[in-house]
Amino acid sequence: MRVYKGKSVFGGTAVGKICVYQKDEQQVRRVKVEDTQKEKDRYHSASETAMEQLRALYEKALKEVGEHNAAVFEVHQMMLEDDDFIESVENIIELQEVNAEYAVAVTGENFAQVFAAMDDEYMRGRAADVKDISERLLAVLSGKGTGGIQGEEPVIVLADDLAPSETVQMDKDKVLSFVTVHGSLNSHTAILARTMGIPALVGTDIPLDGIVDGKLAIVDGANGCIYVEPDEDTVAEMLERKNKEEEKKRLLQTLKGKKNITLDGQEVMLYANIGNIKDLAMVIQNDAGGIGLFRSEFIYLEADDFPDEEEQFQIYKKVAETMAGKRVIIRTLDIGADKKCDYFKMEAEENPALGCRAIRICLTRPEIFKTQLRALLRASAFGNIAVMYPMITSLWEIRRIKEIVEEVKKELEEQCIEYGNPDQGVMIETPASVMISGELAKEVDFFSIGTNDLTQYTLAIDRQNPKLDEFYDSHHPAVLEMIRMVTENAHKAGIWAGICGELEADLQLTREFLAMGVDELSVSPKQILPIRKIVLETDVSEYIRNR
Numbered sequence: 001m002r003v004y005k006g007k008s009v010f011g012g013t014a015v016g017k018i019c020v021y022q023k024d025e026q027q028v029r030r031v032k033v034e035d036t037q038k039e040k041d042r043y044h045s046a047s048e049t050a051m052e053q054l055r056a057l058y059e060k061a062l063k064e065v066g067e068h069n070a071a072v073f074e075v076h077q078m079m080l081e082d083d084d085f086i087e088s089v090e091n092i093i094e095l096q097e098v099n100a101e102y103a104v105a106v107t108g109e110n111f112a113q114v115f116a117a118m119d120d121e122y123m124r125g126r127a128a129d130v131k132d133i134s135e136r137l138l139a140v141l142s143g144k145g146t147g148g149i150q151g152e153e154p155v156i157v158l159a160d161d162l163a164p165s166e167t168v169q170m171d172k173d174k175v176l177s178f179v180t181v182h183g184s185l186n187s188h189t190a191i192l193a194r195t196m197g198i199p200a201l202v203g204t205d206i207p208l209d210g211i212v213d214g215k216l217a218i219v220d221g222a223n224g225c226i227y228v229e230p231d232e233d234t235v236a237e238m239l240e241r242k243n244k245e246e247e248k249k250r251l252l253q254t255l256k257g258k259k260n261i262t263l264d265g266q267e268v269m270l271y272a273n274i275g276n277i278k279d280l281a282m283v284i285q286n287d288a289g290g291i292g293l294f295r296s297e298f299i300y301l302e303a304d305d306f307p308d309e310e311e312q313f314q315i316y317k318k319v320a321e322t323m324a325g326k327r328v329i330i331r332t333l334d335i336g337a338d339k340k341c342d343y344f345k346m347e348a349e350e351n352p353a354l355g356c357r358a359i360r361i362c363l364t365r366p367e368i369f370k371t372q373l374r375a376l377l378r379a380s381a382f383g384n385i386a387v388m389y390p391m392i393t394s395l396w397e398i399r400r401i402k403e404i405v406e407e408v409k410k411e412l413e414e415q416c417i418e419y420g421n422p423d424q425g426v427m428i429e430t431p432a433s434v435m436i437s438g439e440l441a442k443e444v445d446f447f448s449i450g451t452n453d454l455t456q457y458t459l460a461i462d463r464q465n466p467k468l469d470e471f472y473d474s475h476h477p478a479v480l481e482m483i484r485m486v487t488e489n490a491h492k493a494g495i496w497a498g499i500c501g502e503l504e505a506d507l508q509l510t511r512e513f514l515a516m517g518v519d520e521l522s523v524s525p526k527q528i529l530p531i532r533k534i535v536l537e538t539d540v541s542e543y544i545r546n547r
């Protein structure tokens with residue numbers, strides 16, 4: 001057995017034979033021509049054919065992987081129509097008196113190099129797209145097709161790299177997994193693999209030769225590796241894991257696409273909690289209606305210094321775009337207590353959980369807050385972002401926050417920078433915010449109840465202290481009564497209330513929350529479908545009668 005490590009784009013296990021994917025590399029020769037006009041006409045006609053292919057690919061991708069992911073083929077169409085690209089091809093044909101193939105190949109190479117040398121990671125990723133369109137043009141010009149998988153048996157596709165068009169064109173029924181030697185986690189191919197829910201590895205250190213071609217292998221997406229010619233124990237272990245995954249998938253399949261409506265017609269929003277952009281695959285895979293809590297402080301915790309506006313903007317924008325119009329609630333940084341960041345240079349505190357954390361940092365160090373708000377407001381022009389503030393205890397805090405948000409908007413306006421108008425909500429995670437929720441509700445667009453902290457502060461129990469577990473009663477009537485009260489106050493003021501603490505994933509309480517009229521439950525992605533199952537099986541009025 002040989003084991004090769006890669007970067008996992010999408011989890012899951014795939015067992016099958018390896019098929020080394022051979023691209024139909026176009027052999028381009030430089031040929032001197034007399035009739036340059038004829039070559040230019042050939043190029044334009046090839047470009048039209050390529051455009052038709054891309055339109056068809058867009059339609060195919062739209063159906064299979066959604067609008068956002070299909071957009072790459074619109075980008076390819078735009079690149080084909082790009083004046084600089086066209087001019088370069090025409091100039092090479094005209095000035096050097098050469099064939100269209102050569103002019104396209106040189107232009108494609110030059111443009112790809114320009115993109116590859118750019119600072120911006122996203123733009124660097126576009127080098128593969130330029131190569132993709134020049135390969136397409138060359139295939140059309142030479143009358144050849146593009147590479148594909150031979151045979152009927154589903155395989156693990158092993159390639160040097162895969163262009164998005166190659167990925168989407170493959171017959172999904174024949175692909176168990178993608179494994180590439182190159183390719184970044186941010187490439188469109190990776191995004192497509194995630195959205196299709198196919199186990200995939202990129203950056204895999206595996207030889208691309210006849211030695212592995214046709215060999216039995218296992219892609220272990222959870223551990224980011226591929227086992228070639230696995231031994232018996234590994235096969236047994238992986239098959240067992242695969243069976244469990246299949247079982248879960250079956251549940252997933254039957255519930256996917258269904259609305260979260262109870263037997264007596266009450267609908268609830270089922271959203272996902274994420275801490276990282278990498279969690280998005282799970283969000284999509286588990287059919288979340290949106291993101292109910294993006295713990296943005298993880299961006300800070302993973303960094304060595306304050307993440308700047310641009311870095312944050314790119315992350316928030318990407319999340320919003322990937323969620324394609326579904327609501328994405330991003331919580332402003334909740335640093336402090338257990339989430340410590342050295343570069344914040346916070347003073348040591350006797351009681352960090354009761355100290356300078358979350359919104360208290362933001363209001364006392366507005367320069368940090370404003371950077372994040374600028375990134376959030378800018379990103380909200382690209383999707384359905386809502387902003388949520390943690391650890392609120394007083395009305396003046398939310399009023400001051402709203403003033404700062406207006407100041408930031410004004411600054412962006414003056415700098416002619418595009419921004420959106422996200423909904424603003426607060427986390428209800430302190431008893432004080434529960435008690436003033438009637439007043440708070442008039443100031444915001446929504447509430448999200450953070451039961452982890454709410455339980456800690458209500459029961460006066462440090463949530464970090466495992467020795468107090470027996471006292472940490474998450475079903476404590478005081479906490480449940482607070483949730484009921486907050487929901488009622490939200491509704492009185494015409495706003496919605498959700499829960500995003502761990503308690504919402506407690507399946508024993510789902511019916512109770514429905515009975516309270518909670519509008520949204522935001523859980524870890526894997527919990528969405530089990531909760532949906534309960535929602536679909538519940539008759540809320542009957543539950544209320546019998547409780």
Ligand code: PEP
Binds near residue numbers: 454
């Ligand atoms: C909560 O307190 O319930 C919550 C969702 O926030 P965190 O767990 O990140 O403090």
Ligand code: MG
Binds near residue numbers: 390429450452453
């Ligand atoms: Mg909290």
